[in-house]
Amino acid sequence: MTSRSTYHHGDLRQAVLAAALDVIAADGPGALSLRDLARRAGVSHAAPAHHFKDRTGLLTALAAQGYGLLAETLAAAPDLRERGVRYVRFAVEHPAHFQVMFQPDLLRADDPDLLAAKERASAELRAGVAGLTDLPDARTAGIAAWSLAHGFATLLLTHNVRDALGDSDPEDYFRSLTGLLFAGQLPLAEGE
Amino acid sequence: MTSRSTYHHGDLRQAVLAAALDVIAADGPGALSLRDLARRAGVSHAAPAHHFKDRTGLLTALAAQGYGLLAETLAAAPDLRERGVRYVRFAVEHPAHFQVMFQPDLLRADDPDLLAAKERASAELRAGVAGLTDLPDARTAGIAAWSLAHGFATLLLTHNVRDALGDSDPEDYFRSLTGLLFAGQLPLAEGE
């Protein structure tokens, strides 16, 4: 921004990451161009490559950052429901990260930083059902809860529940969802 | 494929759509190139443009086709659980369609064909909870069920439940998920 006189940018890596988040939030990952990001940061078209190697590298770095943020968001949630609420909150507050994190074909799956951050987030997710020792299969229970939160978050970001939501807060709506489900009010079969 | 002697391809539209599905299923929508699809179909690089106008048009056509297939898959399911199972089945059998359908930034949101197909699928989803007249809010119930199925399907396609699944069939696993949830065995709060 401030017309720099120095040859070096100073913090190009962060500048590019931040600009990438803006672009993705606005127009999706497909609209992301390394050259455009370079222009926004005021550097030459090939400068970002030194920090991220290539487009996939940049997206992988974003995803790793996202998993780190998710782990922070989930940390020390009081109970399972609240963990789900925070999962939804993360998706709402970091839509660009969320999108990239769950598109494996955009990422370098074997990246060490990505794997580490993913493991941290995964541990937080597992911690949500760890205390439920009375369950026959805690892992399956965890996936059930994860599916619900992830599905709602995804439908939210893809504008598929916009009209049902109305003016209500997404997090509150999700709370009511879980309430409805777990009150056993929703018969699965033979509703007639 | 068969070295055509005629000037016209015959069914270029279908050929391009089919090739696009292959590419997307293999490497994601980002790897899709109109010129590559043209090469695969054995036509000139600009031929597909006549059928789909541009890249977004092609993806929109794919999404519309997907919503149509989804509506067919969901039609006349016996009960709500089975509707969820079929939703998961659709995602497994048509991963390329599923991916494109839920990335709005790739699509032309106001396309008439897309909107019509989406409405058909949406009607099938709503039909799943229509009979449950004892519910206070059928719409919220529908979103709860949709979230669960969509979340599981998404996590499945993004390879996030692979190890938990083991050798078991995804549809069976989803049935057990719903059983676990609706048996009320999963306490949301104060699990201690």
Add this chain to the structure above:
DNA sequence: TCATCATCTTGTCACTGACTAGATAGTGCG
């Protein structure tokens, strides 16, 4: 002071999407 290294620039290549103009084939209408 000077060597070393990370950072950034410049130049280049093949590829892509989009657009244009024109060639070719099928279709209906007289």
Add this chain to the structure above:
DNA sequence: CGCACTATCTAGTCAGTGACAAGATGATGA
């Protein structure tokens, strides 16, 4: 039958992009 009309496809072109290579610049430390 012949002729216009339209859909389909070809060929050529342009700007933008990712990736790579080689060189310039500045910071760091011995």
